[in-house]
Amino acid sequence: MSGPQTSAAPTGTPQSGAPQAPASPSSSVPAGTAAGSGVLLRASRVTKQFGGLVAVREIDFEIPEGSIVSLIGPNGAGKTTFFNVVAGIFEPTSGFVEFRGRRVIARPHRGWLEPVLWFVPAIIVAVIGLGYAFAVGSERVGLLTGIVALGLLIAMMLMAVIRSELYQRLLGWAGIFRSARPNDMARIGLGRTFQNIRLFQNMTALENVLVGMHTRLRASPLDALFATGRSRREEEAARRRASELLALVGLAGREDDLARNLPYGDQRRLELARALASEPSLLLLDEPTAGMNPRETTDLTALIARLRRDLGLTILLIEHDMRVVMGISDRVTVLDHGERIAEGTPDEVRRDPRVIEAYLGAPAE
Numbered sequence: 001m002s003g004p005q006t007s008a009a010p011t012g013t014p015q016s017g018a019p020q021a022p023a024s025p026s027s028s029v030p031a032g033t034a035a036g037s038g039v040l041l042r043a044s045r046v047t048k049q050f051g052g053l054v055a056v057r058e059i060d061f062e063i064p065e066g067s068i069v070s071l072i073g074p075n076g077a078g079k080t081t082f083f084n085v086v087a088g089i090f091e092p093t094s095g096f097v098e099f100r101g102r103r104v105i106a107r108p109h110r111g112w113l114e115p116v117l118w119f120v121p122a123i124i125v126a127v128i129g130l131g132y133a134f135a136v137g138s139e140r141v142g143l144l145t146g147i148v149a150l151g152l153l154i155a156m157m158l159m160a161v162i163r164s165e166l167y168q169r170l171l172g173w174a175g176i177f178r179s180a181r182p183n184d185m186a187r188i189g190l191g192r193t194f195q196n197i198r199l200f201q202n203m204t205a206l207e208n209v210l211v212g213m214h215t216r217l218r219a220s221p222l223d224a225l226f227a228t229g230r231s232r233r234e235e236e237a238a239r240r241r242a243s244e245l246l247a248l249v250g251l252a253g254r255e256d257d258l259a260r261n262l263p264y265g266d267q268r269r270l271e272l273a274r275a276l277a278s279e280p281s282l283l284l285l286d287e288p289t290a291g292m293n294p295r296e297t298t299d300l301t302a303l304i305a306r307l308r309r310d311l312g313l314t315i316l317l318i319e320h321d322m323r324v325v326m327g328i329s330d331r332v333t334v335l336d337h338g339e340r341i342a343e344g345t346p347d348e349v350r351r352d353p354r355v356i357e358a359y360l361g362a363p364a365e
């Protein structure tokens with residue numbers, strides 16, 4: 001796997017100093033944003049096509065650690081599509097996404113080699129073992145070799161299912177690249193909410209948050225089955241944490257309410273709590289204030305700013321209404337018809353004639 005980008009930075013290495021992205025083809029990446037902090041997520045020339053429709057075209061995008069970055073644009077601009085690429089839901093047509101300097105999303109490379117890899121340890125053992133068995137003329141060694149080889153093959157296949165860290169590294173060594181899937185992205189630290197509320201409507205608020213926690217729980221199904229001390233302790237801690245998260249988003253005391261009985265604004269907050277439950281370092285919010293009244297919008301915007309401060313989160317915010325993002329964003333990127341038409345501080349973007357035009361003269365403040 002060889003990247004054209006120069007960003008071979010190991011995990012967490014600060015990337016600042018040279019604010020211009022070195023290999024950015026359209027070198028319109030603004031200088032001087034979030035100097036001194038590392039880049040948590042970087043998208044390079046991401047394109048996503050649906051049949052003949054190019055929903056997102058060659059987007060370069062950076063999210064500095066600890067920042068609130070917004071993606072705005074009129075309906076159909078490609079915001080949600082970009083989001084879904086970053087979240088591992090859509091494979092990009094071209095381009096790639098790096099998380100903490102590691103390429104996680106791109107078109108797969110040498111995928112066909114992966115099943116071949118499962119046989120490699122078994123074949124090596126078989127060749128050596130059978131060779132030895134022949135040399136010493138031992139049937140027992142031959143049989144043993146067969147059993148070990150079969151075991152290795154099964155082990156490799158199990159590893160492929162679990163996709164452990166070791167297995168992923170093995171794939172890397174073999175030059176095989178498979179794009180991260182949503183669960184992989186959740187595991188490495190990405191939490192998200194959806195443009196349309198997707199709660200478990202017949203579960204309580206607390207249960208919804210607990211579901212969001214499952215990627216972080218350690219107890220195995222066996223622990224749960226036998227109700228071991230470990231699983232009980234973990235469950236108690238999870239419930240406590242879920243209550244804390246509900247309080248954090250302003251839903252204290254609503255633990256036992258069914259999601260469907262919560263008012264709309266509170267359902268949005270519950271989605272936020274569920275996203276936080278996976279302990280993300282990067283939170284993606286897709287139009288979190290959609291359908292809210294001005295009061296709810298102001299409150300939620302304040303909550304988002306507080307989350308960054310209190311939890312040290314990095315936040316990517318998608319918004320249709322640019323007024324929402326102006327107060328809290330460090331940087332704003334504007335998409336229109338799948339293309340990036342402007343990027344800069346909220347003030348720069350607000351005054352940009354192309355942005356004003358894209359919004360058809362909609363009031364930009």
Ligand SMILES: Nc1ncnc2c1ncn2[C@@H]1O[C@H](COP(=O)(O)OP(=O)(O)O)[C@@H](O)[C@H]1O
Nearest residue numbers: 050053055073074075076077078079080081082
């Ligand atoms: N799954 C899909 N299949 C086909 N076209 C899609 C799909 N998702 C989005 N699109 C199209 O891509 C374009 C961008 O949509 P979207 O990313 O939802 O925009 P936004 O979130 O900015 O409103 C639209 O023209 C939309 O119809």
Ligand SMILES: [Mg+2]
Nearest residue numbers: 079080081195
């Ligand atoms: Mg959208």
